Amino acid sequence: MRDLLAIAFALLLAVSGPVGAYEIDTHYYLRFALAMSTCFDWHEAHLIASGDWGMDENASTQAEMNPVQVRNKIDFHAFGHSDARFRELWARSRAEPDLDLRLIKLGQFMHFLEDWEAHAGYGIRMGHARDTFRGRDPDSLGNSRASNHRMIQSALDHLLATCDDLGRLDVDPDRELVRLMLWVFRTGFTDVLYEQSNPGWKRGRAGGFRPEGGEIKAANRRWIEEVIAEVIAAQPGKNVPDDFTPGDPERGIPPSLQIPFGADGRVLSKESVSSSWRKWLKAAEYSPDVVVSLERVTIDWGGWQAHLTAVNEGELASEAGRMEVVVVDSDDERLLGQSVREMPSLAPGERVELTVRVHAPTPGEWPEQDVIVGAFARVRDLSAMNDQDWLMLGDADQETPDVELTTDVDPPVSGQEVVRFTAAPKAFMMENLVCLVVAAHVSGGDSTEKLEAAAFELVGGEHRSLGIGRDLPKRWSAFATDDGLVGGKAFQCYEPEQASYDLLIAQAPGSAQLAITLHAEGVTPHTRLFPIDPAIVQGLGEVLRAREEAPAAFLEPESTK
Structure with missing residues (x-):
């Protein structure tokens, strides 16, 4: 048995990982403010933003952490840039007769729309893993001013189209879009977000963020809340709470409603929306939070052995779950092996050490050394922010796939494009x-x-x-x-x-x-x-x-x- 040099590598494959999506500052706080800047009030913006961020909160719809699983990445996170899926999610929102459900579905579509910008050109398996590891995370608002502008313009465009459908606009939607975008340019609204952010916030991290990650998200949240307080709150009919206070964890933008979604993105029931409201009003800020650390990986003739720890850093106990470990060939992104073991319930602050063996695909041969190893905590709580951690062994971080990446899942173009x-x-x-x-x-x-x-x-x-x-x-x-x-x-x-x-x-x-x-x-x-x-x-x-x-x-x- 021998230890190999392990290079820490964070793959945003889920809520905090490189195949995932824009982070909470984009999918939730920014979405909340953009919705309110159009025709929607505080409560409606809460539903839209919760539908958006809920695509990452729900295990049924979050981007799969396993690189060989791609359904959610394609259907909900815009990897593969499917024109048909873009249109399908938009039509699904417009066809919903119930207003609350329509706004939630609009938020779900907005998640795909925002990721359309961030995930362009990336493969459907590993996504932007290597770019994130190298400090060029496209899900950071600090990665590209132009991408931020296009993303915000597209979001406002569809928010205004919904306002028009609902009979709430008395001007042409494109005229209102230009008015709002002129405000964005003139005030430097997105420039502040860009300058406060850093695409290297996950560089070289073994899961999650570098120390400045939390500070960046907090700063962006406060700036967005200040814009709501100074620009939007005074507008008639916005219903901003009287005690709304930018920068206050309890009086700022409220937490997500954490509405449960099915595997197809379906809101499980109208009652679940009401239940989520009651849960938020009671104590939505408390939850379990299981954090995984993949400490090292050893290799022997039998395969790979992952040594890891899991700790509950949340305020509530987590339910029992399982720990999944996968080994992927860095040359062609093939799955070489995977294994699962049970993980116990963890009290707040409790830590557990686990060892998981993944068997080599060909017995009697020395396993591949240049591999990517991922460990995923799967906890059954909806509110538990399931975590992951990755290691790249050998020179895997320097390699590029030997096969052409699938970046567009639409049928190939036949004939001359026009x-x-x-x-x-x-x-x-x-x-x-x-x-x-x-x-x-x-x-x-x-x-x-x-x-x-x-x-x-x-x-x-x-x-x-x-x-x-x-x-x-x-x-x-x-x-x-x-x-x-x-x-x-x-x-x-x-x-x-x-x-x-x-x-x-x-x-x-x-x-x-x-x-x-x-x-x-x-x-x-x-x-x-x-x-x-x-x-x-x-x-x-x-x-x-x-x-x-x-x-x-x-x-x-x-x-x-």
């Missing part, structure tokens, strides 16, 4: 800016990964170019289209220019048009002409005249640059 508009673009005046919203999709799906910057220019009679054009930045957020594909939506707002206005008014009435060209990776560009609304031309003139009369008010024009 890029098309899903609807006519929308142009309107927003304050002192002219804004353009474009929605498009690529016929083969996965549009947000394929769409590139769009370009537009002004044309006059006989399709003559007027020599003025702009690019629409590559900032496409995902949205569900009516044909079952995931489309991309992008917008940009511009400061009016005198030259553009002069050219427009010089054209014959109705002859000025906007030529927009869509570009996508590996696809022939597509151009269409769209008429320019006379109200836009009128609005441009009014803004330019006002700027000439009071230039000081326009010294620092706001835009979405």
